[in-house]
Amino acid sequence: MNFPHFFFRSAGGALAAAILGFTQGPAMAADMQRTAGAQLSSGDVAPGKLFARDASEGIGPGLVSVSNPSSPKQPLAAPLAPETRRSKSTVLHVAPGSAATQLVLPIDTPDDAWVMLIPKGSNPKAGEEALRDVTMLDAKGVRADVRAARAGNAQLGVDAERLKSEGIMKPISMLRLDKEMGRGQYQVQVGRKAAELGLAVEVRLPSSSIELSLTSSAMQLFPGDDGYVTVGLQSAEKVDHVRYEAVLYTPRFEKDRVVPVVKVGPEYRAQVSRAMSERDEPGAWVLEVRAVGSAGGQAFDRLAQTSFGFAVPTARIDSVGRARLVRGAAGKVAALEVDVVVESAALDRYEVTGTLVATDAKGVERPVAEAQVTDQLGAGTHTLTLRFEAGHAGLSKLDGAYALRGLQLYSLGTNTLYHRLNQGLGVKFPAVRAAELAEAKVTPAIEHLMREGEFNLVP
Structure with missing residues (x-):
């Protein structure tokens, strides 16, 4: 998951921009609504501790203010x-260069299940x-891969014999299970050649009631904060026991470190932020969680992944x-203006961004501007003013x-989101009639x- 810098655009959208100089001084404290202690809504991001880490790119001086109309x-x-993220599957790996081995697959619900054998590497013939x-x-210990492969080919509409006669290799083997094969411990016997090449075995159990779920506490996590991923396990049968294993992967998807999964109240959490520090690389990280246990006396294995943004915030x-x-x-x-104090x-x-909304006759909030x-800022407290051109808001009537x-x-x-307040702290502007708003300069984009009727709410 990435968090790119977001530029506002309208369809065809010309920006109304003015280069205004340097940052204004701090606003009157009595007029300010503090973000500290504000109740967060869904999708909000709020950093706790700030870190003194100067940026080295994209930080030229000069304040730039932009207003743009929105279609209501x-x-x-x-x-x-x-x-x-929900999962009724798992993946087992045999690393390249391994010796012959045997994998055990706990199949709790074989109905419509799939086992996929995926050789490592990119050589189809070797695969x-x-x-x-x-x-x-x-x-039951009965060989099942041949009939399961036939069932898989039939399900996918693949004529394996025709492909073989045409010299087309199949480096991925799709094995489809069925109820008659029975639930229990399946065995995949990996011979010497396969083990040397390396093999991934993916098991999908769509009819199973056992499901692993992962939910990040926020889309952007910060070091030192209480950022975590909730680990849930749902099952129609009573779960006898379960063991969770969690590991982090870097933005380059390199396996990095183990993350503790602890019980907090009624739920389990992978304590991601506590396992990371300001020395870690910003970007999209991946958390992989494996749940191994038994339910109703039947063993199960589930694997799920979720991604989250990680940043080292220097401002809020x-x-x-x-x-x-x-x-x-x-x-x-x-214009309609509001001062935003940045620490x-x-x-x-x-860059500070915001959306101006109006409420229509049905009580629906609609974006109008x-x-x-943006400005280059050093350490300290600074005031940036969001200025919405009244003419842009007035286009909606x-x-x-x-x-x-x-x-x-x-x-x-750093091209990173540091702070997001979707409700804008509930800030409201003084009431004004559309007739009181100055007219917008009609650019070709507007x-x-x-002409497209983007500002006409009444058909």
Whole structure:
């Protein structure tokens, strides 16, 4: 999973940008809403400890402020949140260069199950020879790989004999099990040639009630915080016992370290953040968890993986100021502004982004404008102002009390998300009628959106 720097765009989208100089001074403390202790919603990301690690790229000076219109035709997109990864399968490996060996596969539900024999490497001919050196016995000790291969080919519509006559190799063997083969301990006998080449054995049990699930506590985890992955095990039968093993893989998918899985209240957690430090590489890490045990007297083996972002935060949003309307000389509202105070522990170019929403007649929040502001900041407390052009908001013809949503802080030097508050701390702007908003300068991009009817909510 990656967290790329996000630029706001409209369809065809020209950006209204102004180079404004350097960061403004701190705002009045009495007007600020602090993020400390704020209740987080689904998909929020909030760093705890900050680290003094200067960025070396993408940190040129100069404050840039951007406003862009949004199409209100679609409701505000739901915030990104961690997904739950579920697995009714497992994978066993025979490393290249191994001696002949035997693998035991606990098959708790053979109905419609699959066993896939996957030779290592990229040489199809060597893989075909290795597969001839592998046999599988069912729970009764009867050889089952030949009939299971026929069943697999029939299920997939593969004419194995025709492929063989045409000289087409099959380096992956698909074995389909059935209820008659019985549940229990299957054996895969890996001969010398197969063991030397290396082999992966994947078992899929779609009809089983035993399912392993992994859910990250957040999409972005930080060192020293209480970031974890919840490990769940569901089963229609009583679980007699289970043992969890968890290991981390780096962003280059190199096996790295073991992670403790502990019981916290009613659930098990892989304590990821406690196993990582600020010396670790930022990026998308993978957690692999294996659950081995028995349920209803039958052994099972499940393997699941999930990914999460890992970052070493050097800044966070400290507080958000009172939202205000900025009027021009003619008395029209020229902009809607809100100050965002950023606490930084290192030199970097930071970007604050936000979405302005209006509520339609049915009570649905709709995006009407987007803004971003970036600047090079050093260690200390700094104020960046999100400025939404009133004309962009007015294109939707929606009025009332506009609100701030999707408040985010990025590091452009590391291309990483540091802080996200989807509800924007509940910031609301003073109520204003659409007729009070200054008209937008119609650029070719905005003209295109108008022709497409992107701002027309009434059919």
